[in-house]
Amino acid sequence: MTGALSHLRVLDLSRVLAGPWAGQILADLGATVIKVEQPGKGDDTRAWGPPYLKDRAGQDTTESAYFLCANRGKQSVTIDITGPAGQALIRRLAAQSDILLENFKVGGLAKYGLDYESLKAINPRLIYCSITGFGQTGPYCQRPGYDFMIQGMGGLMSVTGERDDAPGGGPQKVGVALADVLTGMYASVAVLAALAYREQSGVGQYIDLALLDVQLACLANQATNYLASGKPPGRLGNAHPNIVPYQVFATLDGHIILAVGNDRQFARFCELAGRPDLATDERFATNAARVHSREVLIPIVRDLMVGRSSQAWLEVLEQAGIPSGPIDTLDKVFENPQLRHREMRVELPHPLAGTVPLVASPLRLSASPVQYRQPPPTLGQHTDEVLKELLGLQDADIQALRAEGTI
Numbered sequence: 001m002t003g004a005l006s007h008l009r010v011l012d013l014s015r016v017l018a019g020p021w022a023g024q025i026l027a028d029l030g031a032t033v034i035k036v037e038q039p040g041k042g043d044d045t046r047a048w049g050p051p052y053l054k055d056r057a058g059q060d061t062t063e064s065a066y067f068l069c070a071n072r073g074k075q076s077v078t079i080d081i082t083g084p085a086g087q088a089l090i091r092r093l094a095a096q097s098d099i100l101l102e103n104f105k106v107g108g109l110a111k112y113g114l115d116y117e118s119l120k121a122i123n124p125r126l127i128y129c130s131i132t133g134f135g136q137t138g139p140y141c142q143r144p145g146y147d148f149m150i151q152g153m154g155g156l157m158s159v160t161g162e163r164d165d166a167p168g169g170g171p172q173k174v175g176v177a178l179a180d181v182l183t184g185m186y187a188s189v190a191v192l193a194a195l196a197y198r199e200q201s202g203v204g205q206y207i208d209l210a211l212l213d214v215q216l217a218c219l220a221n222q223a224t225n226y227l228a229s230g231k232p233p234g235r236l237g238n239a240h241p242n243i244v245p246y247q248v249f250a251t252l253d254g255h256i257i258l259a260v261g262n263d264r265q266f267a268r269f270c271e272l273a274g275r276p277d278l279a280t281d282e283r284f285a286t287n288a289a290r291v292h293s294r295e296v297l298i299p300i301v302r303d304l305m306v307g308r309s310s311q312a313w314l315e316v317l318e319q320a321g322i323p324s325g326p327i328d329t330l331d332k333v334f335e336n337p338q339l340r341h342r343e344m345r346v347e348l349p350h351p352l353a354g355t356v357p358l359v360a361s362p363l364r365l366s367a368s369p370v371q372y373r374q375p376p377p378t379l380g381q382h383t384d385e386v387l388k389e390l391l392g393l394q395d396a397d398i399q400a401l402r403a404e405g406t407i
Contacts, residue, residue, distance in 0.1 A: 003030015004368035008195070011093050012036065012074065013081075013102040013109075015043040017147070017177055018131050018211065020070040021184025023101055026191065027073030028361045028370045034093065034386055035071060035377065039078040039407060042379040043067060053353045061352040068376045070184075072348070072358055076377035077386045078407055085406040087112050092391050094119045094126060098204075099191055103131040106141050116206045126204040127194040129187055135210030145211050147177035154179065154215030159222050162237040169235070183214045244290040244297060245269075248327065249305040256310045258301070259323040263287060268320045273304040348375040383407050 005026055010033040012023040020035075020043070027033040037043055049064035080086040091114070094100055100119065102109060109115050116128040130136060133145010151157050151173045161172030190207045198204055216223060225233050225241060233241050238257075240246035245266075246259050260266045263286055267279040278284050278300065283293040290297055305313065310326065317324040328336070334345055343360055350356040361370045387393040387407070401407045 002368070003028075003371050004365060006030035006032075008032070008098045009096060010034065010099040010101065011090075011097040013090075013100065013104070013114075014131065015103065016045055017070055017180035018183040018187065018209075019101045019103040019129075020045075021181055022129070022131075022187035022191065023074060024070050024072050025184070025188040025361070025363075026099070028363065028372070029365075030368070030371065031099075033074040034097075034382075034390075035074040035076050036081070036090065036093075037076055037078050037379060039080055039380065039405065042076070042078070043071070045070070046379065053350070053356055055352055056354045063350075063352060063356075063376065063378065068356060068358065071376035073373055074377055075374075075382035075386055076380055077383045078380035079383075080406050081109075081112055081114065083406060085401060085404065087114060089387070089391070089401075089406070090114055091119065091122055093386075095122045096390060097123070097126065098195070099127045099129065101129050101131070101187065101191075105144065106132055106136055120204070120206075124203055125198060127191055127198065127207065128204065129191055129194075129207040129209065131183060131187060131209045131211070133211045135213060136208045140212075147180045147211065148173055150179040150211040150215050154212050155219055155223070156215055159219070159233050159235055159241075161235045163235050166237065171235070178218075179211045179215045182218050183209055183211050186214050186217075239294070239298075242291065243287060244294050245301050247298075249302060251305055251310040251313055252308055254310040255327055256305075256313055257325045257327065258305070258317070259325075261323060265322050266290070269317070269322050272316050272320055272322075273301075275300075275304065346372055348372055350375045351378060351381070380407075 008026070008031040010023055010026050010031050012019065012033050012035045014020055014023065015037075023033045023035065035043075045067040046062070046064055048066040050060070051065045052060040053063040053065065053068060055061050079089050081090055094114075107115075110118075116130070119126055119128060132141070133150060134140040134143055152171070156178070157171040157173055160174060162169040164170060187207070187209050190209065194205050194207060221242060222233050238248040243261065246261070247257070248255050249258050258269070260269055266284070267276075270276050270279040278297075282289065284290050284297050314324055314326065333339065339345075344362070346358050346360045347355045348358060356375045358375070363370050384398055387398055398407070
């Protein structure tokens, strides 16, 4: 069975996370993804450890966990693009590719003759996706952009963390480089849309993606809360700006999430908690009323929740159909019976470690399922193979390129 994108070739010139994340999604869906890396160094994230993958003897390999998270299914080819010979190789590869991913600074590839207009002249069907912090245009376009900065500038940190007047209050970043990951996902969507357009028109196109744009777009209801009200939303800790009660509560022995999504669920919760009167109190009878009366209701709910253990609450809430859940560390997450059933951990053969554990793709396609064809590559693992099979180079050609430092 072939993948949905098995007829496509991707030339991945990106590094770190946003671009590689997009490339990995396309690889999981069957595309051949050639990851071009700097000889002797490779993707910056190869050095972003510890932790590193362990070998069979339990010793660190050269493969960082960070690199492993975003490069499954790719072929690694090392090419020095700063020299004419390396640039010529990239042009030849681009001529035989459907998609190119890159996250160089604005104009960074133009000086090597590897910008969209140059490669479009060689391959008009090429879909060329550029990912930067701030986009190809605008007053900030020349600035470097990193996820942490973008979370701050794009508003995410203004709505993440405890309130300023609460203990531990102040802005917080999300615990994952979410702007990068979401940009990678948007990039894969844009690429697939460009492919659909190419089927009709026969031509490729240029895609300009900015982390800052994506971060703002992904503020979702928080952004439209501001646009509708004119009032910037603030930090509410683990509470929800538009739904109450919908947050973390302390129990007798820990904490759980209570996520009451509508008035019927609130009435059932009140019955379980022994306070049916709360559901008919005009201050709490509707979600809008509960949002307005948050400061009154939440202390009451807190007092009710601390009377039982986490497990006792979770059992009765589940039976009543009221959304709730524990707050698990990753060791418990990977042992979750639902995630084990969904096979969200996969093990792939690895040349240095025997096997490598990875998080599976969440995509489930009935006719063209995701396939895990190979693990994240070691640096330059496929250089000779790709240059021989795709470009027709002979051993002597490859030896000469390696001797001069091009590969």
